[in-house]
Amino acid sequence: MDTKDIYTEAKRPVISIRDLKKSFGTLTVLNGIDIDILKGENIAVLGKSGSGKSVLIKIISGLLKPDSGIVKVLGQEVDKITAAELQQLRLKIGFSFQNSALYDSMSVKENLAFPLVRNKRDLSIKEVNDAIExxxxEVGLSQTINQMPSELSGGQKKRIGIARTLILKPEIMLYDEPTSGLDPMTSIEINNLINKVKQQYNTSSIIITHDLTCAKQTADRVTMLLNGKFLPPGKFEDVFNTQDQSLRTFYDYNFINSK
Amino acid sequence: MAPDLENSEILPEKKALISKKIDSFFTDIYNVYKFIALFFKELFSRPFEWKEVINQCYQVGYKSLALVSLTGFITGVVFTKQSRPSLSTFGASSWLPSLVSIAIIRALAPLVTALIAAGKVGSNMGAELGSMKVTEQIDAMEVSATNPFKFLVVTRILAITFMMPVLILYTGFIGMMGSYLNVHANELTSLTAYFKSAFATISFLDIFSSIFKATMYGFTIGVAGCYQGYHAQNGTQGVGKAANTAVVLSMFLIFVEELVIVQVVNAIR
Incomplete structure (x- = not known):
């Protein structure tokens, strides 16, 4: 591969969104979103509760349909492809849910085995067990293998939720409020895990959060969803070096103690 | 006479409310139709989730055995005890096994088992799927490239549809045994003589119609439970509502089906 090819590969957007619109009844949550997420890049999407952040990643993963606009993931338009193609595409997308969404009738081991055995039916039991281990x-929770989700702490649930997505070795990770409801120490552990996942699995990620520490520690670029539109994305320091009142309020609330 | 201004203002609101309810009723019917159509589409498409179907058969069948045994046995004993005085009045106590077998095989076993299953299995399906829905577990399944409808809904509906005939035949047998014990306690009839007398009046059509009814009831309970659970909304309140509606709807539909099937079978007979 020559230098030109490497450059092209590095700059290739894995997610490309153009003029995306989504409304629920009379409430418009996404009103013309444009963004590209490059390969190997982490981007944090900030915003108030109910601003449509989670809706965005649900559209990217095909859980919701957009009203209009183009959403391309790894070169495929998610709302235009067939169900079988979407299923194949989803194997390359990891989705970490806000409340972890672990299957509560299954043990940790069964939770982790579930996506693997359903999608790679030719794997032997040993191969499945090795992948689980x-x-x-990776998430530092080997001792929980036989526990039920109800026996795990909030931070452990989040990490098992991330582990469940990693087992399919995704190219894209979508994190929905990865640190919400966690204490600062556990939040830092989750942030470190997000960075580790990026390095080890070479993933591109969208991190939906209202935790600025999380955004600062994990994101290459940061953007904010305001009134259904993105503010121009940029490095954390650049985005918050502003007198824009919405951004200042957000920043001051998160870092009030560091002032 | 002056016009009633208050009522004239309320009337359009009431009209709108009624119109909304009618609209919602027909939308629900259309959605159930789509749900059943999707069930049959997924039923015949690969991959088949046989392992999960067997697991669900165990959950809905084996785990209901204790409850249906008890209710079946009590039904047999009570029905025999209640019928004896009336038959004795006409000197027809010897007809007791035939009467009980007709009542149990044709109506009591299917109905009692179906109502028990609607309460136990239907509510369980509504609550379990509803809980999975509101905690995003169904979404999690979908984004991990697993078809949640096939894995959760198709397997459950299939399992209850397969298991209901088994449960109903089993309940019928246990009910007859309960009846025999009562008859034996009073008349010292042998088991062979009792069953010979009981089955003298039972035809193939009776057994066939019971199995057919059982299959219909099982499918109804499965669809009602899964539909309500799969479309649950609004957190824990929605889960409770899904479980409750699944039971009430199943029971109502079971009685309607019973009425229709009895008419058809009697016409054939």
Whole structure:
């Protein structure tokens, strides 16, 4: 591969969104969103509760349909492809839910095995067990393998939720409020895990959050969803070096103690 | 006479409310139709989730055995005890096994088992799927490239549809045994003589119609439970509502189906 090819590969957007609009009844949550997420890039999407942040990643993963606009993931338009194509595309997308969404009738081991055995039916039991052990080691929770989700702490649930997505070795990670409801120490552990996932699996990620520490520690670029539109994305320091009142309020609330 | 201004203002609101309810009723019917159509589409498409179907058969069948055994047995004993005085009045106590077998095989076993299953299995399906829906577990399944409808809904509906005939035949047998114990306690009839007398009046059509009814009831309970759970909304309140509606709807539809099937079977007979 020559230098030109490497450059093209690095700059290739894995997610490309153009003029995306989504409304629920009379409430417009996304009103013409444009953004590109490059390969190997983490981008944090900030915004108030109910501003449509989670709706955005649900559209990217095909859980919701857009009203209009183009959403291309790994070169495929998610709302135009067939169900079978969407299923194949989803194997490359990891989705970490706000409340972890672990299957509460299954143990940690069964939760992790579930996506693997359903999508790679030719794997032997040993291969499945090895994969489970590997991702549990990645998230540092090997000892929880036989526990039920109800026996785990909030932080452990989040990490097992991330492990469940990693088992399919995704190219894209979508994190929905990864640190919400967690204490600062556990939040830092989750932030470190997000960075580790990016380095180890070479993933591109969208991190939906209203936690500025999380955004600062994990994102290459930051943007804010305001009134259904994105503010221009940029580095954390650049975005918050502003007198814009909405951004200042957001920043001051999160870092009030550091002032 | 002056016009009633208050009522004239309320009337359009009431009209709108009634119109909304009618609209919602027909939308629900259309959605159920789509749900059933999707069930049949997914039923015949690969991959088949046989392992989960067997697991669900165990959950809805084996785990209901204790409850249906008890209710079946009590039904047999009570029905025999209640019928004896009336038959004795006409000197027809010897007809007791035939009467009980007709009542149990044709009506009591299917109805009692179906109502028990609607309460136990239907509410369980509504609550379990509803809980999975509101905690995003169904979404999690979908984004991990698993078809949640096939894995959760198709398997459950299939399992209850397969297991209901088994449960109903089992309940019928247990009910007859309960009846026999009562008859034996009073008349010292042997088991062979009792069953010979009981089955003398039972035809193939009776058994067939019971199995057919059982299949219909099972499918109804499965669809009602899964539909309500799969479309649950509004958190824990929605889960409770889904479970409750699943039971009430199943029971109502079971009685309607019973009425229709009895008419058809009697016409054939």
């Amino acid at each position: 590997e991702v549990l080691n």
